[in-house]
Structure formats: C-alpha cells, structure tokens
Amino acid sequence: xxSKIEQLIQQFRSELGADFISTDVVGMDGISIAGGxxxxxxxxxxxxxxxxMVMKLASKxxxxxxxxxxxxxxxxxxxAYILARYLGDSSYYWGVAVTRNATLxxxxxxxxxxxxxxxxxxxx
Amino acid sequence: xxxxxxxxxxxxRLWGLTTIGLTLGIWDMVQESACTLIPVIGxxxxxxxxxxxxxxxxxxxxxxxxxxxxxxxxxxxxxAAETKLEKTDKGFRMxxxxxxxxxxxxxxxxxxxxxxxxxxxxCTGTAALARLGLKTRGDVVIDPAAKTQIVTFEIL
Numbered sequence: 199x200x201s202k203i204e205q206l207i208q209q210f211r212s213e214l215g216a217d218f219i220s221t222d223v224v225g226m227d228g229i230s231i232a233g234g235x236x237x238x239x240x241x242x243x244x245x246x247x248x249x250x251m252v253m254k255l256a257s258k259x260x261x262x263x264x265x266x267x268x269x270x271x272x273x274x275x276x277x278a279y280i281l282a283r284y285l286g287d288s289s290y291y292w293g294v295a296v297t298r299n300a301t302l303x304x305x306x307x308x309x310x311x312x313x314x315x316x317x318x319x320x321x322x
Numbered sequence: 323x324x325x326x327x328x329x330x331x332x333x334x335r336l337w338g339l340t341t342i343g344l345t346l347g348i349w350d351m352v353q354e355s356a357c358t359l360i361p362v363i364g365x366x367x368x369x370x371x372x373x374x375x376x377x378x379x380x381x382x383x384x385x386x387x388x389x390x391x392x393x394x395x396x397x398x399x400x401x402a403a404e405t406k407l408e409k410t411d412k413g414f415r416m417x418x419x420x421x422x423x424x425x426x427x428x429x430x431x432x433x434x435x436x437x438x439x440x441x442x443x444x445c446t447g448t449a450a451l452a453r454l455g456l457k458t459r460g461d462v463v464i465d466p467a468a469k470t471q472i473v474t475f476e477i478l
Contacts, residue, residue: 228358
C-alpha cells in the first residue's frame with residue numbers, strides 16, 4: 199500500500215495533468231524520499247541531488263545579500279520549467295518539473311495547496 | 323632540501339590541506355547539500371581501488387563488501403590500525419581504530435562542518451553500497467580522545 203506521502207504525490211500529479219514531467223521530495227542532503235516521473239529513464243535521484251545544491255546556493259545568496267527568504271526557485275530551460283520550494287523548516291525541498299506549456303501561477307498555487315500536507319506526511 | 327621520504331610526506335600533507343580547504347569552502351557555500359558529493363567522491367575512489375587493490379563488488383553481500391573495504395584500508399593504505407564492522411537495526415557501523423586524520427576531521431567539525439562529506443570511508447562505502455543497489459544515508463562521528471572514527475550507513 200502506498201505511503202501517505204506517495205498518495206499525496208499521486209494526487210498532485212493527477213491535478214497537474216498533462217504538464218507534469220517529474221517531481222521529488224528531497225532532503226537537503228540530496229536524498230529523495232518520494233517522487234516520480236513520466237519518463238522511466240529519468241534519473242530522479244541525480245536531479246534531486248543536484249537541485250539540493252541549487253536550492254542551498256539560492257538561499258545562501260539571498261541571505262548573504264539581504265534579499266530575504268527564498269519562496270521558490272525557478273529554472274527555465276528550452277524543455278521545461280523546474281520549480282522548487284522548501285517544505286516546513288527547510289530541511290526538505292519539493293521540486294516539480296513541468297512542460298513549457300504549463301501556467302506557472304497555477305503550478306505554484308497547486309504546490310502551495312499541497313506543501314503543508316506533504317511536509318506533515320514526511321516520515322520522521 | 324628535503325629527502326625523498328620527507329617530500330612524500332609533505333606532498334601528502336599538501337593534498338590533505340587542499341581537501342580540508344575544499345571541505346570548508348564547499349560547506350560554507352552549500353552546507354548539508356554538500357552530501358550530494360558523497361557518492362561522486364566515493365565512485366572516484368572506488369574505481370581506483372578496484373583497479374589498484376583488486377576490490378571486487380559484483381555478486382557480494384553488503385557486509386562482505388564493507389569488511390573487505392575495511393581490510394584494504396588497514397592492510398593496503400594504513401588508513402586505520404584496525405576496523406570493526408557491526409550490523410545495526412538500520413544498516414551498518416564501521417569503527418576505524420587509530421585512524422588517520424582524526425584531529426583534522428575533528429577540527430572540521432569544530433569549524434562548523436556538520437557532515438563530513440569528504441570522509442574517504444563514508445564516500446567509498448556509500449558508493450560501494452550504491453553499486454549493490456542500496457540507497458544509504460551515512461554519517462561520521464569523530465572521537466579524538468579514543469582516536470576512532472565511526473562511520474554509519476543507514477539503509478533507506
């Protein structure tokens with residue numbers, strides 16, 4: 199039976215629909231604890247690890263320059279949008295990759311709806 | 323001018339100091355996400371010791387791999403005087419007795435590096451277990467008084 203966090207991820211994927219590419223809930227040590235991708239060949243573990251560093255660098259840069267706390271981090275490529283945000287006390291982040299057809303505002307809103315539930319569902 | 327033996331020692335010290343500097347700098351930049359480098363560093367070391375020291379992983383059990391890794395550390399590289407491997411309820415614990423670099427690792431801890439992501443045994447063990455299909459979260463505890471380093475591998 200799927201864990202609570204896996205169920206939430208599935209619900210999120212269903213609501214996101216056809217724009218979904220991949221998602222991962224990742225500890226700040228780079229280890230993914232839940233997620234999935236439409237592409238079975240996509241190396242989610244590798245992406246999770248690399249984007250953990252991206253998130254940390256973003257926070258550090260903003261902190262050191264007095265620009266405030268990171269709400270989310272957006273990377274736009276020619277193939278996708280990758281949106282990542284912290285969860286809870288920032289010991290985890292949640293990354294979502296969507297197609298370029300996605301409406302970022304909708305993706306952000308949906309992530310905001312699910313963020314607290316996913317945080318509560320993280321096994322501790 | 324230094325003797326050839328002294329030069330060897332100085333060169334090793336230079337590499338060690340470079341590693342310490344890199345560890346401090348990377349930790350300062352990215353903190354715990356530096357742990358993403360553990361399997362990268364580990365894989366680089368693993369490839370080398372497979373070639374030079376004959377470590378074989380294919381078809382082996384995790385505890386046998388870690389025992390062999392410990393033996394290579396002691397007998398072939400002198401990283402520690404002795405190693406002990408124990409199974410825990412979450413994975414494995416490897417104790418390195420009279421291990422090289424204990425004061426340096428302790429110093430890194432004191433200077434704020436909470437996860438010793440550049441520890442060679444942590445890195446190599448993690449990479450070796452990954453090759454066996456095991457995802458692990460590792461940690462290192464340094465006991466300078468007892469001159470031991472305890473590396474734990476929690477299997478996820």
